[in-house]
Amino acid sequence: xxxxxxxxxxxxxxxxxxxxxxxxxxxxxxxxxxxxxxxxxxxxxxxxxxxxxxxxxxxxxxxxxxxxxxxxxxxxxxxxxxxxxxxxxxxxxxxxxxxxxxxxxxxxxxxxxxxxxxxxxxxxxxxxxxxxxxxxxxxxxxxxxxxxxxxxxxx
Numbered sequence: 001x002x003x004x005x006x007x008x009x010x011x012x013x014x015x016x017x018x019x020x021x022x023x024x025x026x027x028x029x030x031x032x033x034x035x036x037x038x039x040x041x042x043x044x045x046x047x048x049x050x051x052x053x054x055x056x057x058x059x060x061x062x063x064x065x066x067x068x069x070x071x072x073x074x075x076x077x078x079x080x081x082x083x084x085x086x087x088x089x090x091x092x093x094x095x096x097x098x099x100x101x102x103x104x105x106x107x108x109x110x111x112x113x114x115x116x117x118x119x120x121x122x123x124x125x126x127x128x129x130x131x132x133x134x135x136x137x138x139x140x141x142x143x144x145x146x147x148x149x150x151x152x153x154x155x
Contacts, residue, residue: 033085043088
């Protein structure tokens with residue numbers, strides 16, 4: 001009997017999708033997995049900081065508002081999935097140097113910079129996130145100059 005096994009990227013993105021199911025953000029559920037030497041060292045999903053009420057319980061003012069997509073981020077207290085995965089790796093003493101970040105959504109500028117600082121060498125994402133053209137160019141230059149392999153693997 002022949003069995004088709006998913007490649008590593010598809011495998012870890014599938015796990016990131018399962019992690020996203022834990023997200024407490026009411027607007028979008030995102031999951032992330034940090035992998036070093038083909039071993040998962042941390043996972044993260046987006047939501048309020050530890051000890052703060054979840055979005056569904058009124059913890060995040062942006063989630064509780066009717067702000068349109070792309071607006072109201074100054075009132076958002078949620079931590080991004082990628083940030084949580086990197087921080088939880090550090091919190092538990094797991095080095096991220098040379099690792100791969102798998103995420104269900106292309107990381108924002110902040111998360112891309114944090115991944116670079118954490119020594120992540122490859123970022124694999126399932127869903128695109130578009131910036132205005134001038135910001136897109138800056139994002140691409142940042143990734144390229146840092147030597148990070150950014151790869152879109154559609155779901």
